[in-house]
Amino acid sequence: MLDTLKKRRAIRQFDPREVEREKIETLLEAATYAPNDRMREPWHFYVLQGDSLKRYEQVALDYLQKRFPTKPHLVESSMKAITKTPLIIVVTSAIVDGDEGATIDNTFAVSSAIMSMWLMAEQLGLGMVWRTRGVGFVHDSELHTFIDAPDSEQLVGTLCIGYPAEEITSVKKRTPFAEKTTWL
Numbered sequence: 001m002l003d004t005l006k007k008r009r010a011i012r013q014f015d016p017r018e019v020e021r022e023k024i025e026t027l028l029e030a031a032t033y034a035p036n037d038r039m040r041e042p043w044h045f046y047v048l049q050g051d052s053l054k055r056y057e058q059v060a061l062d063y064l065q066k067r068f069p070t071k072p073h074l075v076e077s078s079m080k081a082i083t084k085t086p087l088i089i090v091v092t093s094a095i096v097d098g099d100e101g102a103t104i105d106n107t108f109a110v111s112s113a114i115m116s117m118w119l120m121a122e123q124l125g126l127g128m129v130w131r132t133r134g135v136g137f138v139h140d141s142e143l144h145t146f147i148d149a150p151d152s153e154q155l156v157g158t159l160c161i162g163y164p165a166e167e168i169t170s171v172k173k174r175t176p177f178a179e180k181t182t183w184l
Contacts, residue, residue, distance in 0.1 A: 011127025
């Protein structure tokens with residue numbers, strides 16, 4: 001398992017071929033085995049492919065042009081992240097009305113579900129990147145509105161998934177755990 005974690009990478013460049021439904025369903029199933037407080041299973045997945053992905057591209061373009069009217073190069077480079085991605089899964093977390101602690105716990109659980117998907121993607125020969133800012137729209141209302149998520153859900157991640165365009169073999173730099181650990 002440690003070797004798998006060390007090899008995991010954020011993949012941003014994909015082949016244009018579609019991801020098979022069976023593999024998508026395997027990713028979603030893997031997510032449902034993530035630990036979660038009180039078995040609330042607080043996740044919801046919105047799968048964007050084909051026509052829905054094209055509509056999402058337009059929402060992203062409109063948003064980026066409005067946000068960065070004087071930076072067309074930034075809009076163009078940001079759009080490549082979407083237009084070159086064959087599959088996007090938007091993941092939300094349930095908001096527990098009147099219980100901020102449970103809502104935070106749900107976000108932790110959904111984050112674990114996303115990591116489960118990431119590890120499964122690796123095993124299936126797929127690449128993935130978990131986006132939040134910019135075209136990830138986690139901090140903006142446009143994507144929440146586009147997927148028609150209820151007010152009882154908050155966005156946690158926009159997962160761009162596909163077959164990697166190239167293999168990444170470089171060593172991932174990490175601070176040794178000893179420098180980030182306090183033994184009590």
